[in-house]
Every structure is written in C-alpha cells, then in structure tokens.
Amino acid sequence: MESNRRSFLKVSGICALGLGALPVAKALAKPALPQFLTNSQALTGKKWAMVVDMKKCWEKADEGCKDCILACHKVHNVPDIGTIKEEVKWIWTEHYENTFPGQTNEFNVENIKDKPFINLCNHCTDPPCVRVCPTKATFKRPDGIVMMDYHRCIGCRFCMAGCPYGSRSFNFRDPRPYIKTELNPTFPTRERGVVEKCNFCEERLAVGLLPACVEACKNGALTFGDLEDPNSPVRKLLAQNYTIVRKPELGTGPNIYYII
Amino acid sequence: MLERALTGSQRYYRWLMFLLVFVGMGFAAYLYQLHNGLSVTGMSRDVSWGFYIAQFTFFVGVAASAVMVVLPYYLHNVKVFGRITILGEFLAVASVTICLLFIIVDLGKPMRLLNVLLYPTPNSILFWDMIVLNGYLFLNIVIGWNVLEAERKGVHYPDWVKPLIYTSIPWAVSIHTVTAFLYAGLPGRHYWLTAIMAARFLASAFASGPALLILLAMIVKKYSKFDAGKEAIDKLSQIVTYAMLISIFFVALEFFTAFYSNIPSHKHSLEYLFVGLEGHKNLVPFMWMFVILAIVAIVLLLNPKTRTNEKTLRIACISVFASMWLEKGLGLVVAGFIPNPFDQVREYAPTIPELTIAFGVWATGILVLTILYKIAVSVKEEVA
Ligand code: SF4
Ligand code: SF4
Numbered sequence: 001m002e003s004n005r006r007s008f009l010k011v012s013g014i015c016a017l018g019l020g021a022l023p024v025a026k027a028l029a030k031p032a033l034p035q036f037l038t039n040s041q042a043l044t045g046k047k048w049a050m051v052v053d054m055k056k057c058w059e060k061a062d063e064g065c066k067d068c069i070l071a072c073h074k075v076h077n078v079p080d081i082g083t084i085k086e087e088v089k090w091i092w093t094e095h096y097e098n099t100f101p102g103q104t105n106e107f108n109v110e111n112i113k114d115k116p117f118i119n120l121c122n123h124c125t126d127p128p129c130v131r132v133c134p135t136k137a138t139f140k141r142p143d144g145i146v147m148m149d150y151h152r153c154i155g156c157r158f159c160m161a162g163c164p165y166g167s168r169s170f171n172f173r174d175p176r177p178y179i180k181t182e183l184n185p186t187f188p189t190r191e192r193g194v195v196e197k198c199n200f201c202e203e204r205l206a207v208g209l210l211p212a213c214v215e216a217c218k219n220g221a222l223t224f225g226d227l228e229d230p231n232s233p234v235r236k237l238l239a240q241n242y243t244i245v246r247k248p249e250l251g252t253g254p255n256i257y258y259i260i
Numbered sequence: 261m262l263e264r265a266l267t268g269s270q271r272y273y274r275w276l277m278f279l280l281v282f283v284g285m286g287f288a289a290y291l292y293q294l295h296n297g298l299s300v301t302g303m304s305r306d307v308s309w310g311f312y313i314a315q316f317t318f319f320v321g322v323a324a325s326a327v328m329v330v331l332p333y334y335l336h337n338v339k340v341f342g343r344i345t346i347l348g349e350f351l352a353v354a355s356v357t358i359c360l361l362f363i364i365v366d367l368g369k370p371m372r373l374l375n376v377l378l379y380p381t382p383n384s385i386l387f388w389d390m391i392v393l394n395g396y397l398f399l400n401i402v403i404g405w406n407v408l409e410a411e412r413k414g415v416h417y418p419d420w421v422k423p424l425i426y427t428s429i430p431w432a433v434s435i436h437t438v439t440a441f442l443y444a445g446l447p448g449r450h451y452w453l454t455a456i457m458a459a460r461f462l463a464s465a466f467a468s469g470p471a472l473l474i475l476l477a478m479i480v481k482k483y484s485k486f487d488a489g490k491e492a493i494d495k496l497s498q499i500v501t502y503a504m505l506i507s508i509f510f511v512a513l514e515f516f517t518a519f520y521s522n523i524p525s526h527k528h529s530l531e532y533l534f535v536g537l538e539g540h541k542n543l544v545p546f547m548w549m550f551v552i553l554a555i556v557a558i559v560l561l562l563n564p565k566t567r568t569n570e571k572t573l574r575i576a577c578i579s580v581f582a583s584m585w586l587e588k589g590l591g592l593v594v595a596g597f598i599p600n601p602f603d604q605v606r607e608y609a610p611t612i613p614e615l616t617i618a619f620g621v622w623a624t625g626i627l628v629l630t631i632l633y634k635i636a637v638s639v640k641e642e643v644a
Pocket of ligand 1: 120121122123124127128129130146162163164165166167168197252
C-alpha cells in the first residue's frame with residue numbers, strides 16, 4: 001500500500017514535471033519534418049511588387065473597365081456596404097490628383113486629368129501601419145507582403161491613421177450580409193470591428209497562382225513579380241519605363257509602381 | 261476610509277443619483293454600439309478617430325496636470341499646495357479613468373483589449389500609452405490614498421511612498437508626451453506631424469488641468485468646510501497664466517511654419533479649422549470660439565486685479581478650460597484626418613449615441629471624482 005502510494009506520487013510528479021517542460025522540450029526539439037508542408041507550386045519571392053501600366057489600362061481597356069476590382073473583391077468576399085462612410089475596398093480607382101496629391105498642375109497632359117488610377121495597398125517596404133499596430137495584427141512577411149491577422153486585431157484603427165495611402169478599411173458593421181458577389185467559400189469572410197486591406201493574394205501565391213487582379217486584367221496592365229529577381233517581369237518593366245510611386249517623400253517605400 | 265463615501269447629505273446623494281442617470285444612459289448607448297458596431301458613430305473610413313479619441317487625448321492632459329501641484333509641493337516644499345495636492349492627485353485618478361474608458365469604447369473589438377498585453381509590441385506607441393496610463397493611475401491612487409490615510413492618523417506618510425511620489429513627477433510628463441507621440445510620428449498626417457506636438461500637449465495640459473483644479477477647489481469650498489486657501493489658488497492661477505500664454509504661443513508657431521513655408525499640405529488642416537476648406541466648415545465656429553475664449557482668458561489672467569478676484573478668476577478658468585477643450589478635445593484629432601490621404605474633404609460629426617456614450621464616460625469620471633473628493637474632504641474636515 002505504502003509503496004503503491006509512493007510510486008503513484010513519483011509517477012504523477014514526473015508527469016507534472018513533464019507537462020511543465022513540454023513547451024521547452026518542444027521548442028528545443030527540431031522536428032524531423034517541417035510542421036507545415038508548403039505547396040511545391042507556390043510562388044516565392046523576396047520582395048513582391050506590382051507595376052501598373054496605366055497607359056495599357058486606358059488605351060486598351062473599355063472605358064470604365066473594372067475587371068481587376070471585381071475579381072479581387074469577389075475572391076476575397078469584400079462587402080459592398082454602399083456608403084462612402086463605411087466603404088470597404090481592397091483595390092479601387094481614384095483620379096490622378098487624388099492618387100498623387102501635390103503632383104498636379106493645371107497644365108497636366110489632358111489624358112491624365114480625370115483618368116482613373118488603380119489604388120491598392122502599397123505593401124510598403126517600411127510600412128507605418130505595421131509600426132503602429134499594438135498587437136502585431138498587422139505584420140510584414142519576409143517576402144514583403146503586409147498582412148492582417150483578423151483574429152488578433154482589436155479595432156483600434158491606429159493603422160488607419162498611420163497609413164498615408166488610405167489603403168485600409170474598417171468593418172464598422174457586420175460585413176457578411178453585404179457580400180454581393182458570389183461567396184468564395186475558400187476565403188474567410190470578416191467580422192465586425194476589424195480592419196482589412198489588400199493581401200497581395202498571398203493565398204493564391206501559396207498555390208502557385210498570380211494575384212486575382214493581375215489574372216483578371218485582359219490587357220496586361222498589371223504585372224506582378226519579385227523586385228529582388230533581376231529576371232522578373234517587374235524588374236524588366238522598371239528598367240524600360242519611367243515609373244512613379246505614391247508619396248515617395250514619406251519614406252514608406254511603396255512597392256506599387258505606375259507607368260503613365 | 262471608503263466608508264466616508266457612503267455617508268453624506270441629501271444633496272450629495274442627489275448629485276450621485278444625477279450622475280448615475282447619465283452613467284446608465286451612456287451604458288445603454290454603449291450596449292447599442294456593441295450590438296451594432298461603430299457604425300452607430302459618425303466616424304468613417306476617412307475620419308477613423310473621432311470624439312472618443314479626442315476626449316481621451318484632452319483628458320490625458322487634465323490627468324498630467326496634477327504634477328503642477330505635486331511637483332512644487334514635494335520637490336520645492338511649496339507649503340501652500342499642501343492642502344490641495346490630494347485634490348490634484350484624485351483629479352488625476354478620475355481623468356485617467358475617463359481616458360481608459362474612452363479608449364475602450366472606441367475599440368472595434370473591446371473583448372480583445374488584452375491582446376495589447378498578450379502580444380506586447382514595443383514599436384507601437386499605443387502599447388507604451390497603455391503602460392504609462394495604467395502606471396499613472398496606479399501611482400496616483402496609491403500615493404493619494406496613503407498620504408490621506410497618514411493625514412487622518414496625524415502621522416507622516418510612510419517612507420516607501422516617497423519614491424513613488426518622485427516617480428510620479430516625470431511619469432506625468434510621460435503620459436502626455438507618449439500620447440502626443442501617438443500623433444506626432446505618423447507620416448502623411450501633416451497637421452500632427454510636428455515636433456512641438458508633445459510640448460503643445462504639455463503646455464495646454466498645464467493650463468487646462470490647474471484651471472479645472474481651481475474651479476473644483478472653489479466648488480469644494482462652497483459645499484464643505486474645506487478651503488484650499490487663497491494663496492494656493494493664487495499660485496495655481498499664476499501657473500495657469502503662464503501655461504495658457506505658452507499654449508497659445510505654440511499654436512501660433514504652427515501657423516507660422518505652415519503659412520510662411522507655404523506648403524499646401526501643411527496649411528490644409530489649419531485652413532479647414534479656421535476658414536473652411538473647399539466649402540466644408542463644420543469646425544470653423546468652434547475654432548473661433550476657441551480664439552475668443554483664449555483671448556478672454558488671457559486678458560483676465562494677465563491683469564492681477566482680475567486674476568486675484570474670485571469672480572473674474574472663475575470666468576478666466578472656465579474660459580481656459582473651454583478653449584483648450586475646443587482646441588484639443590475637438591479640433592486637433594479630427595483635423596488630422598482632413599483632408600484625407602486623397603486630398604478630399606470628408607467631414608465628421610459625432611452622432612447622438614456617440615455623444616450619449618461620451619456623456620456617460622464623463623459622468624463616470626465625475627462620479628469617481630465626487631466620491632474621492634468626498635472622502636478627502638471628510639478627512640480634511642475631521643483633521644482640521
Ligand atoms: S499602403 Fe498603407 S496599409 Fe499598405 S503597407 Fe503601406 S502603410 Fe500599410
Ligand atoms: S486596428 Fe487592428 S490592425 Fe489596425 S492597428 Fe489596431 S490592432 Fe492593428
């Protein structure tokens with residue numbers, strides 16, 4: 001009896017110790033296999049970027065073409081709230097003078113004025129939204145994609161004050177009833193009280209697909225690629241064309257380039 | 261000592277009841293907001309912070325101002341502040357309570373609030389703000405309570421309180437500096453991107469806080485046997501005078517930089533506030549109100565006759581408080597978002613539920629203040 005009890009205590013003591021040490025052991029042990037298998041088709045890069053050729057967009061596309069916007073908003077279940085106040089948008093258009101405030105003059109070439117420019121998150125090299133977020137709900141991946149963790153965001157909207165490009169939207173109300181496109185069951189919908197924005201289609205890159213907007217553009221106005229790779233299509237375009245970025249003076253290092 | 265909060269005159273209870281009505285209404289409105297989301301407020305994609313955050317910012321100043329009585333009393337042994345420091349410390353407690361509540365009601369996901377502590381992010385100023393605000397609350401409760409307790413027993417406060425008192429002095433500066441840094445470090449928000457933001461915050465804090473403290477001391481004197489003493493009020497009103505002058509000077513500096521340099525993006529928010537931008541001028545009347553009140557306050561404060569006269573001093577203090585509230589609790593935060601990053605003007609106005617919640621938060625703060633002051637005053641009356 002006595003020895004029984006003692007061995008029970010011993011065993012349970014070791015168990016308790018083991019449980020306590022489990023996280024340590026886990027951290028120390030190098031798993032033989034990667035814990036998550038990556039898709040061998042996945043597109044990988046060191047610094048993803050996009051070049052938007054506005055000329056192609058205006059010259060080749062039909063007036064008012066919104067293919068890229070529709071494709072993005074559809075795959076990501078972006079709601080259409082219907083008011084400016086609570087608008088949620090990942091990719092959209094603004095006039096030249098709004099996209100590049102401070103870079104206009106009254107003698108600008110006619111074809112720039114009032115032309116739609118594509119706007120989306122710049123996946124900045126040094127993103128202020130990441131800098132200010134108090135919970136790391138906004139973070140930057142090693143491949144340059146600035147991501148949102150919707151489950152961690154507390155909805156303080158500091159990142160919205162921090163982003164100088166108006167790239168972030170807040171879910172003021174439950175977005176689900178406002179998803180007017182066909183629901184994409186493979187991508188999560190959001191809930192009320194969190195911020196959201198363009199994620200450079202990281203979920204598509206992971207399975208070897210290009211971003212939805214790039215794929216949707218019939219005129220080849222959008223080009224996606226790795227800035228660090230000299231052979232990437234974006235590097236070629238940047239080498240051959242004069243390009244501008246939005247608000248370069250702020251030091252955020254935008255990675256969306258425009259050919260105009 | 262808490263029991264002293266429970267015994268009081270009819271008037272004391274009626275006042276508590278009155279406040280509780282507002283607290284209740286605010287709470288009901290908050291439940292409504294929880295149910296429907298921040299959609300019930302006037303905030304938008306373009307003006308993503310509004311009345312709540314502006315109030316939070318203003319009251320951080322009121323809280324920080326306690327240091328204006330604590331510092332001279334404990335560091336320079338200015339005896340006349342001895343009677344009033346406890347009022348300053350308890351005012352700080354009430355204001356920080358207001359601040360924290362305003363942050364909570366502003367969150368889209370309040371139930372995740374603790375994420376800020378669970379995933380500490382030292383690169384975010386909001387993380388530091390959380391730390392300094394809670395630390396300041398703690399310091400003032402502990403210090404105020406222990407000093408009062410000692411006073412009641414007629415002994416000197418325990419020695420371990422002393423380091424806390426010394427800590428609380430730079431700490432008060434830190435809460436306002438850190439809060440200013442929330443704004444002053446954001447690229448692309450030109451109205452906030454100014455190096456004197458923290459200095460401006462401190463100057464306006466040292467004007468509005470002590471002004472409120474003077475008013476509170478007058479009220480306490482009227483309703484109880486406790487008198488802070490004319491000398492203390494005199495000294496405080498001098499502090500208010502200097503702080504107010506510096507405050508207005510700092511605001512004027514912003515005008516110089518923006519308009520002399522003539523950079524459009526730096527001028528836009530100021531234009532929006534004082535003359536309107538592209539036909540939008542919601543805040544213009546309020547900002548001119550600020551200017552008028554500030555002038556009234558300065559004129560009354562500068563003249564020693566009107567500064568020492570209780571009646572005119574009261575008007576001056578109300579003007580200081582109101583003008584600083586208009587400038588910081590109304591204009592500063594909203595104007596930072598106007599125009600938006602696309603150079604468009606999208607205006608903001610708080611909604612009824614939003615204002616009801618704000619009234620509720622104020623009422624909660626005043627409730628805390630009333631109870632703490634009731635305790636402090638009963639102890640003082642008893643000792644006297
Ligand atoms: S554009 Fe805005 S949201 Fe996107 S990375 Fe830059 S700062 Fe962040
Ligand atoms: S709203 Fe969410 S993502 Fe934005 S700063 Fe706050 S916690 Fe981070």
